[in-house]
Amino acid sequence: MLIVQKYGGSSVANAERVFNVARRILKAKEEGNDLVVVLSAQGKTTDGLIAKAKEINPKASRREMDMLLVTGEQQSVALMAMAINALGGRAISLNGVQVGIETTNNYSNARIRKIQTERIENELERGNVVLVTGFQGVNTLGDMTTLGRGGSDTSAVALAAALNADVCEIYTDVDGVYTADPRVVKDAQKLDEISYDEMLELASLGAKVLHCRSVEVAKKYNVKLSVLSSMTDAEGTQVKEECKMERMLISGVAADKNVSRISIIGVKDEPGKAFEVFALMAKEKVSVDIILQSTGRDGRQDISFTIGKDDLDIALKALEDSKERLTAEAIQHDDNVAKLSIVGAGMASNPGVAAMFFEAMYDAGVNIQMISTSEIKITVLISEEDIDTAMIAVHDKFKNVSVNMRKN
């Protein structure tokens, strides 16, 4: 079998853990498999590098940031090769340029366009375990790029797709995907399996187990994906197209604290205002999430929306600069908010899910500021300090409700 494994930063945080992973890799190799292993930077290395850059130039260009950040993953693969060699195995480390992980040009948030497989295949043929830096690639200018925070998952899945690997195993410090954050919700359950679509929603809604784009790529190329712990031998969670019939009505509750709300108050109630607001945000490359427009009164209305916390300053500045053109009376913001979401493919065919969700929020005394829904999810915006209470209450409400999933 050709196996692509990925180990996250916590799994390779220090020498002891590097050796732990090296032994796991060698075990899989001894069982007769070919191994391509993607690594993240050790522990909090990436955060550390970002802090270093901030000390020197808080407005550093994205190109130079990428130049700096790619070094974290290079340390990991080189150290892992040394560990495997020390244990008597054979390994070689390669970075994104050496492999030929071709990406789009945009620094700090590049997308993989194509992966050259020749070098990796040659090294596998020579009997090497091939260690590949996660999170990085090379653009058409020959510059190194990164794929966005958490992007090593995407590197692994894309490699699995390009190499036509039999499986892609993502090793992390939890042993799978849970119905809620097990640190907050004590009786959260591990899922044996979850569909790509549900995982995609959960990942984009703040469940941090997998990089969102990795799930997109897995779905697109039908990559067999599992999420496992690097510390135990427990069975993990399989992410795949279809899931078994009997299961909890919702597949998970996710929280995202990286949210701010902006409200533009008293905008003239006339065509084009929403367009102007969101065109401004697009120009600043700020992605907008939940949007709410109040019904008009006295010819005026309010437009509220949520964005990531990191984008708040840029967004506010752009809006303040255009306040007159937008005919806004005031621009308010709150970064003390969080999103809570439930996700489940069974939702669409089961009426009453929304009522149960809102009842749980009411029972917990949590006030809802905004609501957004799709076929398989409901999201609410609430005060950040309510997030744990709300998550526990909602999980409690749904934990004993199972559903028979029928394909129609």
Ligand code: ASP
């Ligand atoms: N080291 C990078 C980060 O912290 C990429 C990753 O770990 O997936 O975001």
Ligand code: MG
């Ligand atoms: Mg990660």
